[in-house]
Amino acid sequence: MTSPIELAPGCLWWQGWLSRDQQQALADDLRALLAEAPLFTPRMPRTGKPFSVRMSNCGPLGWVSDAAGYRYQPLHPETGRAWPPFPPVLLRAWGELAACPAPPEACLINWYGEGARMGLHQDRDEEEFGAPVLSLSLGDTAVFRIGGIKRTDPTRSIRLASGDALLLSGPSRLAFHGIDRILPGSSTLLKQPGRINLTLRRVHRADDAATGAL
Ligand code: SIN
Numbered sequence: 001m002t003s004p005i006e007l008a009p010g011c012l013w014w015q016g017w018l019s020r021d022q023q024q025a026l027a028d029d030l031r032a033l034l035a036e037a038p039l040f041t042p043r044m045p046r047t048g049k050p051f052s053v054r055m056s057n058c059g060p061l062g063w064v065s066d067a068a069g070y071r072y073q074p075l076h077p078e079t080g081r082a083w084p085p086f087p088p089v090l091l092r093a094w095g096e097l098a099a100c101p102a103p104p105e106a107c108l109i110n111w112y113g114e115g116a117r118m119g120l121h122q123d124r125d126e127e128e129f130g131a132p133v134l135s136l137s138l139g140d141t142a143v144f145r146i147g148g149i150k151r152t153d154p155t156r157s158i159r160l161a162s163g164d165a166l167l168l169s170g171p172s173r174l175a176f177h178g179i180d181r182i183l184p185g186s187s188t189l190l191k192q193p194g195r196i197n198l199t200l201r202r203v204h205r206a207d208d209a210a211t212g213a214l
């Protein structure tokens, strides 16, 4: 396995973790998955302003945002159907990179077309901050910005390319992060300019899952 670059304590970056063939296979899986769970346009709580990123999910839970707020839910907000299961390579990525014994419960699928971006934010809608967030990128390169756990902490930017994996864990689990811009045409993987980012998350505390099984 390629060894990761530690950008900050707990923030690990594996460049080219997925080979080109593995990226292609995952893109094919996602094409089928998105036919079942189509991309939707999330909206900001309260203001209702649309995100520039379109989203879907796979796994038992999915992250959604609309006028009622940010949350995880088991059903697609437009089709009302359960989210499709995780493609197996995502479970392999979690098993090899996340250092977390409990399985992921959600994978947010972000689609960035030309001009899409994502403002600096923390991932904090989960009950479990002990478990990491694991990201995989496909398609065009993104300028990814990462800071500290305070919004005002200094930030740096890196270029996340197709096949890269990035882990936010431990002291970096609540690091502010965002996407400044996409570099259109920087990858030939997808059939159109754009980028897919997948983030695997655990939502509930692992001991809740064990208790639920009793
Ligand atoms: C996210 O923070 O949900 C996505 C980050 C990315 O697109 O790399």
Ligand code: MN
Residues within 6 Å of the ligand: 121, 122, 123, 177
């Ligand atoms: Mn995030």
